[in-house]
Amino acid sequence: MRRLVLLVLVLAGLTAPAHADSPTITPDDIGPGHVIVMRHALAPGTGDPPDLTLGDCGTQRNLDDRGRAQARALGEALRDAGLTGLSVLSSQWCRCLETARLLDVGEVRPFPPLNSFFRWREREADQMAALRDHLASMPADAPPTVMVTHQVVISSLTGVFARSGEAVVVRAGTRPVAVVGRLALER
Template structure:
């Protein structure tokens, strides 16, 4: 059991290390049709949600702290500086994602059920991932949409374990399979 726990700890540590590769290909792809920009919500201390979690009631959820709010604002400024503006930002219905999407200030914010978390008991992976893939298959992707979601969703779709506030840019194939083009590290 100890060996398994050590292996899991090492694996999770490796997966949580931010990308060190040059993010220039990710920035370039953000303006090319056929891509999507996935963002893990900004800094929200803790893991999961409290036991009394209720979707639609932010007082029962794990939320952004001041660091997370500033992180989202600065990420939005970085995106606007690179011409990523005037786009609909799709978001999970969790308050930490919705607030992140709003603070980016790059366009209208719209909930998308395919971005909802399946970490806890509210939804299952089998409910959420087909919705996300359907969106990616049917969306115009021109310009690439910004999708604010949770670690579990991004990891399930891409195999990447993003830090809070990190951007993962993907190329979307016709069958809604994705290929990671690059990662933009979170602002600390």
């Protein structure tokens, strides 16, 4: 069953037409009103163990050394573009919180609407409504914000299947969510 769910998610990402052709932008293109919605850095595996407990990293899929290096490099690219002192919101999963902290671009705050619903699809509608409401309520000229989350959240929000460490930039203060482009962060 788990393989079937993974196959469906992969195929959905390959066939999702929405914003698949979004332009590539660089950190230098980020300005007021932009929200960087980033998938956590590399964390080997898929999903989480059945005994997942928020706050207990030993029960979750976590970043490995490659993921930590990736998060640091992504943060360096953002800092090199002058993106510091940002508001950073994160899923409560350990791999997202660690990615957010390793970016080192601002104070990290847990934000439950960014949590994964990979195993709990019944949570998707309410969670996505809360996330869309939050984005719509942000001032259109707000300083850039970073949100670290999961592939399922990014796909549901934007129609983009993000790889580990990939980011999609959206506009604050819009409804529906307006995708600006995919953020090129690889160094």
